Structures are given as structure tokens and as C-alpha cells.
Amino acid sequence: MDLTHSPADEAFRAEARAWLxxxxxxxxxxxxxxxxGFAAHRAWEAELAADGWSxxxxxxxxxxxxxxxxxxxxxxxxxxxxxxxxxxxxxxIHLLAPTLFEHGTREQRxxxxxxxxxxxxxxxxxxxxxxxxxxxxxxxxxxxxxxGGWLLTGQKTWSSRAAFADRAFGLFRSDPDxxxxxxxLAYLMFDLRAPGVxxxxxxxxxxxxxxxxxxxxxxxxxxxxxxxEPGQGWRIAMSTAGNERGLMxxxxxxxxxxxxxxxxxxxxxxxxxxTRDRVADALIGARAYQLFTxxxxxxxxxxxxxxxxxxxxxxxxxxxxxxxxxxxxxxLGEEGELADTDWAERYVFSLAGPVYAGTNEIQRxxxxxxxxxxxxxxx
Amino acid sequence: xxxxxxxEQRAFAASLDALLTAADTPAVVRDWSRGDHTSGRxxxxxxxxxxxxxxxxxxxxxxxxxxxxxxxxxxxxELGRHAVPGPLVETVTAAVILSGADPGTAKRLLPPLAxxxxxxxxxxxRSYALDGDAAGLRLACSSDxxxxxxxxxxxxxxxxxxxxxxxxTPGGELLLAGPLTEQALAWAxxxxxxxxxxxxxxLLDRTVAHVKRRCQFGVPIGSFQAVxxxxxxxxxxxxxxxxxxxxxxLTMRPAEVAAAKAAACExxxxxxxxxxxxxxxxxxxxxYGLSLWLTKARALRTAWGDPxxxxxxxxxxxGDRRW
Numbered sequence: 001m002d003l004t005h006s007p008a009d010e011a012f013r014a015e016a017r018a019w020l021x022x023x024x025x026x027x028x029x030x031x032x033x034x035x036x037g038f039a040a041h042r043a044w045e046a047e048l049a050a051d052g053w054s055x056x057x058x059x060x061x062x063x064x065x066x067x068x069x070x071x072x073x074x075x076x077x078x079x080x081x082x083x084x085x086x087x088x089x090x091x092x093i094h095l096l097a098p099t100l101f102e103h104g105t106r107e108q109r110x111x112x113x114x115x116x117x118x119x120x121x122x123x124x125x126x127x128x129x130x131x132x133x134x135x136x137x138x139x140x141x142x143x144x145x146x147x148g149g150w151l152l153t154g155q156k157t158w159s160s161r162a163a164f165a166d167r168a169f170g171l172f173r174s175d176p177d178x179x180x181x182x183x184x185l186a187y188l189m190f191d192l193r194a195p196g197v198x199x200x201x202x203x204x205x206x207x208x209x210x211x212x213x214x215x216x217x218x219x220x221x222x223x224x225x226x227x228x229e230p231g232q233g234w235r236i237a238m239s240t241a242g243n244e245r246g247l248m249x250x251x252x253x254x255x256x257x258x259x260x261x262x263x264x265x266x267x268x269x270x271x272x273x274x275t276r277d278r279v280a281d282a283l284i285g286a287r288a289y290q291l292f293t294x295x296x297x298x299x300x301x302x303x304x305x306x307x308x309x310x311x312x313x314x315x316x317x318x319x320x321x322x323x324x325x326x327x328x329x330x331x332l333g334e335e336g337e338l339a340d341t342d343w344a345e346r347y348v349f350s351l352a353g354p355v356y357a358g359t360n361e362i363q364r365x366x367x368x369x370x371x372x373x374x375x376x377x378x379x
Numbered sequence: 380x381x382x383x384x385x386x387e388q389r390a391f392a393a394s395l396d397a398l399l400t401a402a403d404t405p406a407v408v409r410d411w412s413r414g415d416h417t418s419g420r421x422x423x424x425x426x427x428x429x430x431x432x433x434x435x436x437x438x439x440x441x442x443x444x445x446x447x448x449x450x451x452x453x454x455x456x457e458l459g460r461h462a463v464p465g466p467l468v469e470t471v472t473a474a475v476i477l478s479g480a481d482p483g484t485a486k487r488l489l490p491p492l493a494x495x496x497x498x499x500x501x502x503x504x505r506s507y508a509l510d511g512d513a514a515g516l517r518l519a520c521s522s523d524x525x526x527x528x529x530x531x532x533x534x535x536x537x538x539x540x541x542x543x544x545x546x547x548t549p550g551g552e553l554l555l556a557g558p559l560t561e562q563a564l565a566w567a568x569x570x571x572x573x574x575x576x577x578x579x580x581x582l583l584d585r586t587v588a589h590v591k592r593r594c595q596f597g598v599p600i601g602s603f604q605a606v607x608x609x610x611x612x613x614x615x616x617x618x619x620x621x622x623x624x625x626x627x628x629l630t631m632r633p634a635e636v637a638a639a640k641a642a643a644c645e646x647x648x649x650x651x652x653x654x655x656x657x658x659x660x661x662x663x664x665x666x667y668g669l670s671l672w673l674t675k676a677r678a679l680r681t682a683w684g685d686p687x688x689x690x691x692x693x694x695x696x697x698g699d700r701r702w
Binding site for chain 2: 001002003004005006009070260263264266267276277279280281283284285287288289291292294295297298299301302312315316361363364365367368369371372373374375376377378379
């Protein structure tokens with residue numbers, strides 16, 4: 001067991017820290033769930049990319065630095081410790097990109113990844129439908145074969161970032177006669193400004209358009225934008241779902257920084273005894289999550305894959321994040337009610353955590369069945 | 380960075396698990412709870428022969444293999460998993476205390492701890508010491524120093540019948556000046572945290588097995604979502620306490636150990652509540668084996684630093700440095 005980092009990794013960390021110190025905006029950007037904020041965050045992605053810091057773990061040919069998994073974790077620690085802005089491109093970077101690396105063609109990677117790395121193209125996800133949430137495989141939006149591609153028709157919803165994003169990826173029913181709901185699905189990429197697409201932003205709790213409904217009416221998608229075999233979409237989407245729930249979407253660096261921020265707030269408020277234990281739990285939880293991730297990364301480097309364990313992560317960080325921000329708002333007293341603060345923004349964001357990326361109820365079912373070996377039951 | 384136990388450490392855990400599985404520890408616990416230490420001492424010798432106490436004894440002393448806190452944590456997870464009775468944590472703590480005594484005292488008192496010939500207990504202030512009636516070495520810690528206590532008072536029962544609490548008789552030879560050191564307390568807390576983690580893991584395993592077997596309404600109760608989700612939460616709590624325990628063993632920083640203690644004991648205790656609920660009435664009986672772990676999870680929460688004390692240390696150390 002060893003928690004020390006190699007000189008090369010420490011050098012990488014120092015380089016990241018120095019760059020961030022010189023470049024992170026001194027004032028927080030406006031909320032990325034607003035038009036202005038989205039544009040500002042997109043510009044920040046370009047600034048990161050210009051010096052090769054937007055996708056450090058990608059190969060150099062697509063804009064990365066070929067960083068190892070451990071180096072990526074260190075980058076994330078430095079990134080959030082520096083108070084750097086949220087990543088507006090993360091749906092593409094953490095969900096679509098791993099899918100393309102695993103299942104895409106060389107041509108797709110060359111075409112899609114560089115503009116994703118610079119923020120020139122921001123991607124939204126298009127998984128859920130009005131009647132297909134936790135039971136995603138029951139989705140009904142269809143892809144119908146046409147000359148040179150597919151025509152998409154149907155409705156997607158809760159599509160994060162779609163109010164301002166450029167393109168989207170998601171699952172569509174390409175074979176209505178497939179015997180089981182998980183079969184006959186295609187994984188497709190499409191343009192949110194293509195003819196036939198209507199984007200209707202949805203205001204989240206605080207009124208900001210953080211997600212959108214997508215109405216699709218015979219939207220043409222060329223064959224080159226199908227990932228993998230049509231009909232294999234479910235398997236392809238699930239093979240990288242662990243990224244969303246686990247390691248990649250919520251790195252420990254985020255929560256280490258959040259816990260430090262909470263601790264500073266607690267001190268600034270006069271170190272009240274009433275919240276001491278909750279501040280401690282935030283500090284302890286961040287360390288637990290960091291060490292849990294180091295252990296997972298070590299297993300990954302040994303050649304093991306990250307499977308249902310990612311469901312442990314997802315429940316843990318999503319509940320942790322809410323508890324931390326509830327503590328912050330309680331500490332702020334009357335000020336905690338104000339909606340135009342950074343803490344309020346983060347609190348509202350945290351509330352969605354137990355719902356997106358597979359509800360925590362679905363994650364607990366996965367834990368029960370696949371990690372504890374309990375019999376399947378009715379949900 | 381490689382944050383996983385190595386093959387040798389995993390083999391050590393497996394060999395202890397095999398030793399303890401073969402030892403019928405529930406029967407030993409029943410004897411111990413009645414004050415009959417015979418079978419417990421026999422088991423103690425075997426645990427000592429496996430090298431467990433030697434991990435806390437510096438290798439410069441006869442029989443010492445330590446200090447090796449990571450391996451100690453590995454061992455204590457297994458001891459907790461099998462509900463082994465006796466002053467395990469206290470013997471480790473005594474070894475760490477005595478390592479700081481003058482060389483003559485250390486040389487005289489440490490080897491029997493490593494070999495398992497002597498069980499030790501430690502009392503702090505006016506608190507109870509665990510199993511003072513079984514211990515051949517009783518260390519009484521106060522602000523002015525650590526003394527070799529000449530005896531113990533009457534046994535008070537613990538909520539965990541396997542833990543027999545005794546006040547220590549004042550006076551006796553002064554071994555060390557000054558109070559219990561931060562380092563000795565960290566070892567006590569690390570061992571307690573690892574033991575609690577093992578207790579929690581055993582409770583989860585037994586409860587998972589129970590809900591797969593137990594049928595109501597014609598199906599195993601483990602197929603009900605209310606049951607499954609409680610067990611999933613127990614699994615999450617234990618899985619995130621686990622790396623804290625081993626991270627603490629690696630660094631041995633007091634705040635990090637306190638964090639591990641708080642998290643492991645919370646995880647074990649919440650798992651105990653789940654285990655009791657999901658076993659139903661049978662879990663509430665003294666006779667059924669589950670009680671060995673249920674009651675220990677409660678007792679370990681407040682042993683060597685209650686949850687609030689541990690959390691306070693975490694907060695006071697935060698900001699000084701990154702973990």
C-alpha cells in the first residue's frame with residue numbers, strides 16, 4: 001500500500017497547479033445554466049484547450065496529454081482546489097468520448113473529439129423520455145432507416161445542457177420488432193439545430209434552464225453518426241455508464257475542494273459548535289471518497305474493470321453533496337435563503353444528484369443484486 | 380500510488396480468517412462472557428502465534444515485528460469479523476505505550492505481550508479498563524503518568540457481554556511520566572476502527588445470508604426493495620469506511636485515524652441496526668449468534684473516543700494540511 005505519488009506525477013501536478021494559478025478567473029463566471037454563463041464557460045473550455053488542459057487523459061492527437069488515470073485524478077484535485085469553473089463540456093467529455101474511444105470508428109473520433117476538447121461543440125445527452133426514466137429501455141423515440149442514414153422521431157426530456165448546447169447523443173429504437181426492450185436500440189449523435197429538432201428549455205427549481213425537452217420530427221442522421229452497430233445501442237451505452245456514475249463524472253477533487261470551502265465558511269461563521277460534527281462529516285466523506293477512488297484506480301491499473309461498484313460511488317457522492325450544501329446553507333442562517341449566491345447555486349445543483357445518471361433507487365437495486373447477490377425482485 | 384493490500388497482506392488476512400473460522404469463536408465468546416477465560420486464552424495464544432500482537436511491538440524487542448499498522452489493521456478486521464473476545468485493542472495499545480518506556484522496562488514487559496503469554500489492559504483516567512480480570516498487565520493512565528496498576532475492582536457488565544469492564548486500582552509502579560501519548564491513542568483508535576469494520580462486515584454477510592433464506596409471502600425477503608435498499612446502504616457505508624481505515628494505517632496521522640474511527644464505527648453501528656431489523660425477533664435474542672456482533676458494534680462506538688470527540692479532532696486538524 002502506498003499513497004505517495006511518483007516524481008513524474010508530482011511534476012505533472014505542479015505543472016497543472018502553476019497553469020491554473022495563472023489562468024483561473026479571479027471572479028466566478030456567471031451560472032453555466034444561463035446564456036451568458038454558458039458562453040463564458042465555453043470560452044473557458046477554449047482557454048483550457050489552448051494549453052492542453054481540457055482533456056488531459058486523452059491522446060495527444062485529440063487535444064489531450066496522454067495523462068494516466070492517477071495524473072487525471074491529481075489534475076482534478078488541483079482544478080477544483082484552484083476554484084476553477086464548472087465544466088460545461090462534461091457530458092461530452094465524460095459520457096460520449098469514452099463511448100467513442102471504446103466503440104467509435106477512427107473517423108468518428110477524428111471528427112468529433114477535437115471540437116469537443118476545445119468547447120467549440122458542446123454536447124448534451126438525450127436519454128430519458130416522458131415515459132422512459134428509470135425504465136430507460138422502454139424508450140419509444142424511433143430511428144427509421146432511410147437513404148444514407150436514419151430519421152429520428154419522438155420526444156426526449158431532461159436533456160442536461162440542451163438549452164444552449166450544439167449537438168446531442170442518445171438511444172433510439174431502430175428495430176421495433178426486436179423481441180426484448182433492450183434490443184433493437186441504436187446509439188446516435190445528432191445536431192440540435194438540424195431541421196425537425198425543437199428544443200424547449202425547462203426551468204429547474206431556481207428557474208434556470210438547466211435542461212430541455214427535445215421534440216424530433218424526422219430528423220435526418222447520416223450513417224456516419226451511428227456509434228457501433230444499430231441494435232447494439234443498449235450494450236454500448238451501458239458499457240460506459242460506469243463513467244457517469246463512478247470515477248469520471250464526479251472526481252474526488254470536486255468534493256475535497258467543496259469540503260475545504262465548507263470548513264472555511266464554518267470558521268468564518270465563528271466555528272459554531274452546532275455544526276461541528278456535520279463539517280467533520282464533510283471532511284471525512286471527501287477523504288473517504290478520495291481513498292475509495294484511489295483504490296478503484298489501483299484495481300483499474302491492475303487490469304480490472306469498473307462495473308457495478310460505480311453504483312456505490314453514485315449513491316455516496318450524490319447524497320454527500322446534498323448534505324454538504326445543506327450544512328453550508330444552515331451555517332449561513334438567513335443568508336442561506338438567498339438564491340443569488342454561489343452556495344445556493346451549488347445547493348440547487350446538488351439536489352438533482354440522486355436523480356440523474358440513474359436514480360439512487362436503481363443504483364441500490366444494482367448494489368443489492370450484483371454486489372450482494374440478492375434475488376431479483378419487483379422494483 | 381498503489382492503494383491496495385499486497386498479496387502477502389491478503390494472505391495474512393486469509394490465514395487469520397481460516398484460523399478463526401476453525402476456532403469456533405462464538406463458543407469462546409460465550410465462555411468469556413461468563414468469566415471463564417480458558418478457551419479465550421487458548422485462542423489468544425494462537426492469535427499471538429500468528430503474529431498479531433507482535434505487529435505493535437518494535438522489532439528491536441524479542442518477538443517484535445513492528446511497528447506495522449497496516450498489517451495490524453488487516454488483523455483487526457479479521458478479529459472483528461469473528462467477534463474474538465478479550466482486550467485486543469488494549470494489548471496493542473499497551474505495547475505502543477511500553478515501546479516509549481525506558482529500555483529496561485520495555486525489554487521486561489514487551490516480549491510477553493508479543494508472544495501472547497500476557498494479556499494487557501489500559502485504563503485512562505477514571506474510566507473502566509476492558510477485561511481487567513483477565514489481564515496480567517494493567518496500565519493506568521492519568522495526567523501525571525502511566526502506572527502499573529496493582530489490581531482491579533469489581534467487574535461491571537457491558538452491553539456487549541463479551542466485554543467485561545473493570546476499574547483499575549490506583550497506585551503502583553510509575554512506568555512513564557506524562558499522559559497517554561497522541562500516538563498510542565492513534566493505535567488504539569486504529570485497532571478499534573478496524574475491529575468495528577470487521578464487525579460491520581460480519582453483520583452484513585450474516586444478514587445477506589438470512590434474507591436470502593428467510594421466506595415470507597412465498598418469496599425470500601431479500602427480494603423486497605425495502606430490505607434490499609437497507610442492505611445496499613449498509614454496503615455503501617462499509618465500503619467507504621474501509622479505505623479510511625487503511626489510509627489511516629498508512630499515515631497514522633491522529634486526525635486521519637480519528638476520521639477512520641468515526642466512520643468505521645458509524646458504519647458498523649448502522650449495519651447493526653439494519654441487521655437487527657432484517658432478522659426480526661430472532662435477532663433480538665441473546666441466544667442467537669447475531670448478538671455477538673450487534674452488541675459489539677454499540678460498544679466500540681464509544682471505546683477510545685466517542686464519535687463527537689473523533690470528529691472534533693478531524694475539524695481541528697483540517698486546514699493545517701491536506702490529508
